[in-house]
Amino acid sequence: MAAAAAAVAAPAAPGPVVREGDTVIWDVNGDKQALVAVDGRSRVKLGTAFFSAAPLLGCPYGSMFTLSADGSTLERTQYTPLPDWDLPDDKPDFNTRTNDKLVQNDANQTLSAAEIEAMKASGAAGADIVAALAANSATFAAKTEFSQEKYKKKKAKKYIQIATVRRPTGATVAEAYFANSPAKTNYLRADTLALLLTLANVGAHARVLVVESCGGLVSAAALERTGGGVSPGSGVASAWAGGPTAKKPSLEIWRSFNFSQQQRAGLRFAPLSTLLEEARQAQQAAQQAGNGQQQDGQRQPQEAVQQDGPAAAGDAAEPMQQDGQPHGSEQQQQAEQPPGREDAQQQTAGGAAAAGGPRPPFDSCILAAPGISPLALVQHVLPLLAPSASLAVYSPWAQPLAEALDALRGQGQVANLALSEAWWRELQVLPLRTHPTMNMNHGGGYILSATVLAHR
Amino acid sequence: MKAVRVAANSSYNNKYGTFPHKDWLGRPYGSKAVAKKGGGWVLLLAPTPELWTAVLRHRTQILYVADISMVVSMLELRPGAVVLESGTGSGSLTHSLARAVAPTGHVWTFEFHEQRAQMAAKEFEENGLGGMVTVTQRDIEEGGFPEDMHGRADGVFLDLPKPYKVVPSAARCIRADGMFCSFSPCIEQVHRTAEALNANGFRDIRTMEILVRQHEVSRQLLLTDLDNPPAGPTKKQQRQAQAAAQRAAKRQKTAGGEGAAVAAAAAEEGTAAAAVGEGGAEGGAAAAAAAGGSSKPQEQAEQQGEQQQSGPQQAQQAQQQQRQVVHKPVPFGRGHTGYLTFARRVAA
Numbered sequence: 001m002a003a004a005a006a007a008v009a010a011p012a013a014p015g016p017v018v019r020e021g022d023t024v025i026w027d028v029n030g031d032k033q034a035l036v037a038v039d040g041r042s043r044v045k046l047g048t049a050f051f052s053a054a055p056l057l058g059c060p061y062g063s064m065f066t067l068s069a070d071g072s073t074l075e076r077t078q079y080t081p082l083p084d085w086d087l088p089d090d091k092p093d094f095n096t097r098t099n100d101k102l103v104q105n106d107a108n109q110t111l112s113a114a115e116i117e118a119m120k121a122s123g124a125a126g127a128d129i130v131a132a133l134a135a136n137s138a139t140f141a142a143k144t145e146f147s148q149e150k151y152k153k154k155k156a157k158k159y160i161q162i163a164t165v166r167r168p169t170g171a172t173v174a175e176a177y178f179a180n181s182p183a184k185t186n187y188l189r190a191d192t193l194a195l196l197l198t199l200a201n202v203g204a205h206a207r208v209l210v211v212e213s214c215g216g217l218v219s220a221a222a223l224e225r226t227g228g229g230v231s232p233g234s235g236v237a238s239a240w241a242g243g244p245t246a247k248k249p250s251l252e253i254w255r256s257f258n259f260s261q262q263q264r265a266g267l268r269f270a271p272l273s274t275l276l277e278e279a280r281q282a283q284q285a286a287q288q289a290g291n292g293q294q295q296d297g298q299r300q301p302q303e304a305v306q307q308d309g310p311a312a313a314g315d316a317a318e319p320m321q322q323d324g325q326p327h328g329s330e331q332q333q334q335a336e337q338p339p340g341r342e343d344a345q346q347q348t349a350g351g352a353a354a355a356g357g358p359r360p361p362f363d364s365c366i367l368a369a370p371g372i373s374p375l376a377l378v379q380h381v382l383p384l385l386a387p388s389a390s391l392a393v394y395s396p397w398a399q400p401l402a403e404a405l406d407a408l409r410g411q412g413q414v415a416n417l418a419l420s421e422a423w424w425r426e427l428q429v430l431p432l433r434t435h436p437t438m439n440m441n442h443g444g445g446y447i448l449s450a451t452v453l454a455h456r
Numbered sequence: 457m458k459a460v461r462v463a464a465n466s467s468y469n470n471k472y473g474t475f476p477h478k479d480w481l482g483r484p485y486g487s488k489a490v491a492k493k494g495g496g497w498v499l500l501l502a503p504t505p506e507l508w509t510a511v512l513r514h515r516t517q518i519l520y521v522a523d524i525s526m527v528v529s530m531l532e533l534r535p536g537a538v539v540l541e542s543g544t545g546s547g548s549l550t551h552s553l554a555r556a557v558a559p560t561g562h563v564w565t566f567e568f569h570e571q572r573a574q575m576a577a578k579e580f581e582e583n584g585l586g587g588m589v590t591v592t593q594r595d596i597e598e599g600g601f602p603e604d605m606h607g608r609a610d611g612v613f614l615d616l617p618k619p620y621k622v623v624p625s626a627a628r629c630i631r632a633d634g635m636f637c638s639f640s641p642c643i644e645q646v647h648r649t650a651e652a653l654n655a656n657g658f659r660d661i662r663t664m665e666i667l668v669r670q671h672e673v674s675r676q677l678l679l680t681d682l683d684n685p686p687a688g689p690t691k692k693q694q695r696q697a698q699a700a701a702q703r704a705a706k707r708q709k710t711a712g713g714e715g716a717a718v719a720a721a722a723a724e725e726g727t728a729a730a731a732v733g734e735g736g737a738e739g740g741a742a743a744a745a746a747a748g749g750s751s752k753p754q755e756q757a758e759q760q761g762e763q764q765q766s767g768p769q770q771a772q773q774a775q776q777q778q779r780q781v782v783h784k785p786v787p788f789g790r791g792h793t794g795y796l797t798f799a800r801r802v803a804a
Contacts, residue, residue, distance in 0.1 A: 010627070010628065010657070011632075011657075011804035012607070012627070012630060012631055012632040012633075012634070012657065012801045012802065012803070012804055013606070013607025013608070013630075013631045013632065014631065014632055014804065015631040015632035015633040015634060015801075015803065016633065059803075060632050060633060060803040060804065061632075061633045061803065062632060062633035062800065062801075062802065062803030063803050079659055079802045079803075081654050081655060082654055084654075085651050085654055085655075167532075167633060169532045169534075170529060170532075171529045171530050171532060172532075190529065191522075191525070191526055191529075191666055193529070194525040194526050194528065194529035194530075195521070195522065195525045195668065197525070197528075197529070198505075198506065198521055198524060198525040198528065198552065199506065199521070199525075201504045201505070201506065201555075203535075203555040203556065203558060204535045204555075204558045204559050205558070205559070224534050225534060225535075225556065226535070227534060227535030227536065227560075230535050230559060230560070231559065386484075386486075387484040387485050387486030387487065388484070388485030388486035388500075388501050388502035389486075390504060390506075398671065398783055399781075399783075402671070402673045402781050402782070402783040403781045405673045406673055406675065406781045409673075412488075415486075415499055415501070416501075418670060419670070419671040419672075419673055419783060420668045420669060420670050420671065421668065421669040421670075421671060421785070422522075422666075422667075422668060423665075423666070423667040423668070423669055424664060424665070424666050424667075425664060425665045425666075426662060426663065426664045427663045427664065427665070427795070428663075429643070429646055429647055429650045429661075429663045429797070430650075431647075431651075434643060434647065446671070451486070451501055452486055453486040453487070453488070453499065454483075454484045454485070454486040454487040454488075
């Protein structure tokens with residue numbers, strides 16, 4: 001196994017790289033994630049200090065960075081396979097020690113805080129400090145091999161700072177928010193988000209209606225799945241309740257997804273009242289067309305207000321810098337045109353691109369605004385939904401969803417009603433120590449799903 | 457729930473009656489169609505990958521919605537992506553992969569069982585996914601993925617008895633920062649796979665269990681006036697309640713996945729009140745579906761309603777109003793059949 005780990009795997013075919021203006025997830029030691037828009041001026045935090053993010057530009061996503069020897073700049077470092085799989089299990093005394101003689105005591109560590117600081121000040125590498133800590137621990141030698149590994153890992157996290165540059169996707173952004181500032185996405189867990197997208201049948205041709213209080217995460221993840229207007233009329237309409245004068249809630253997380261302008265054009269923001277008015281007009285037009293008048297039902301009046309406010313301040317994870325318009329960094333197979341980032345007007349307004357986006361009726365609907373009664377919200381949006389549309393409603397509370405299900409059952413408006421609960425457990429898988437991870441999150445919440453029936 | 461391919465000269469028959477397809481033509485999806493004779497009805501639903509998963513022919517153990525959602529999300533699939541899958545099995549996951557990468561991406565799926573590969577290919581074609589999904593008969597465990605897949609995949613999904621044998625080949629196929637996923641029922645397979653991943657240029661190796669628990673919703677009358685308990689149910693009511701419970705249990709056994717919870721929930725009402733009003737009609741239904749992901753669904757699906765016993769008495773109806781809505785997980789659920797292991801290809 002040690003030999004296997006040492007064998008250097010052939011390098012992978014090139015993947016996406018960080019371009020100027022991209023937002024990246026700056027993941028430090030897997031413990032702390034920040035969304036950062038990278039340009040020549042932006043700075044990222046490693047340890048206790050901020051450093052220029054310039055070295056990230058042009059690097060492949062997945063690159064790792066640590067401090068240079070003089071501690072002044074970031075430099076790339078290579079990934080090395082985990083040593084966790086190397087077990088000296090051919091040694092006869094392996095894994096025979098026990099912890100019955102170990103006593104918790106502050107005096108076990110003879111290296112003082114001042115001495116550690118002095119080592120750091122003299123430029124000692126993190127690995128050296130970890131080794132010194134182990135050598136000066138009175139109990140280290142008596143620990144089991146696994147315990148020793150855990151001790152070194154814990155200390156390494158403290159003294160060795162390595163950051164990974166991750167590409168923002170629905171999954172990675174959801175996890176970053178959930179781990180660092182879950183209130184901003186209303187505690188929506190990544191697995192629950194994944195379920196919502198599936199149960200609402202979100203795909204390239206979908207016209208998706210989203211009503212959310214998750215900061216825009218649901219709308220952005222849905223837009224990612226639609227590809228952003230890949231087919232005409234598809235995309236995401238992110239809407240809110242409260243009438244035409246209601247203030248637009250903060251829904252700016254899409255800015256972290258590096259959507260191209262073309263993709264961004266598949267996303268529109270509008271109050272529900274506007275969409276309901278559009279649906280009413282479309283119905284009228286259809287009726288007129290049905291009366292024999294040759295009318296193009298597609299050609300709807302364009303006066304409907306498409307609200308697309310500027311980025312709300314303070315809705316971003318620290319130190320998210322939301323000064324940039326998302327830039328195309330799609331690294332899919334089909335070659336994409338270089339993003340037109342020079343268009344400053346579109347950058348600031350973002351409204352020019354918002355002319356696209358789907359109109360009612362929608363064939364996919366995700367409601368993730370637990371502050372609104374699910375029954376009231378479902379009945380409010382039903383006129384916007386096409387027959388056979390897929391509907392998924394999220395709430396951290398089961399009871400309002402159960403009551404909505406009870407009220408909707410047998411009314412002929414929806415079928416396939418189901419109430420489900422998300423459950424997610426991770427495991428550590430390692431030799432002789434495979435077990436569920438210590439902290440399991442219990443807050444996956446509940447989903448009411450249904451299929452909309454034709455209006456009678 | 458049944459998948460039905462619509463043909464003008466064809467008709468669908470079940471115990472509720474005969475349904476000529478020509479009556480369905482031109483009607484919007486989500487409509488109710490009534491039988492030629494009698495009051496039987498079916499619901500015509502547009503096919504989605506989820507509905508297809510509920511009705512497809514099982515040739516193998518299949519993945520259900522919880523695992524499917526996580527796989528699609530964590531493989532970071534999106535329109536235009538290229539994904540490799542092995543084995544194809546019954547094609548349950550394949551439909552969802554196709555929906556995620558359509559219209560410009562591609563699913564290359566490999567199945568070592570010749571007949572299964574052929575049947576899957578036929579289904580994908582019929583369901584309108586032919587342009588997005590390519591099925592190839594190949595023993596991936598022995599031969600790895602074809603060389604022309606090297607460096608082309610954004611994601612790889614394995615559902616094989618010995619996934620660890622395929623890890624080196626997967627590493628050659630997945631681009632830098634792309635994702636790997638393996639589904640294994642046994643932790644021993646997971647262990648060997650994780651070790652192989654660590655040795656073959658993968659990082660962020662994570663193993664997880666994911667589950668969707670279905671809840672059944674019912675109305676229950678909980679005793680509040682402890683001094684004046686109401687008279688208990690008559691013998692006849694007790695018999696009816698018992699029969700309803702048995703039907704519910706049977707239906708839950710036969711109905712698949714999501715459908716199960718709904719059916720059980722409706723029947724539960726029957727249990728409590730001995731008879732249900734129109735509230736039960738929805739619950740007894742089961743839906744049917746066909747292909748998703750294609751721009752023009754070519755199939756119609758249907759949902760069949762179940763005749764309800766009629767005539768709840770007024771008094772019971774009034775009592776029903778005071779019952780409170782409650783929910784609890786269904787006693788048995790599908791979908792928790794294995795571990796998902798994800799890993800990310802190390803960037804060069």
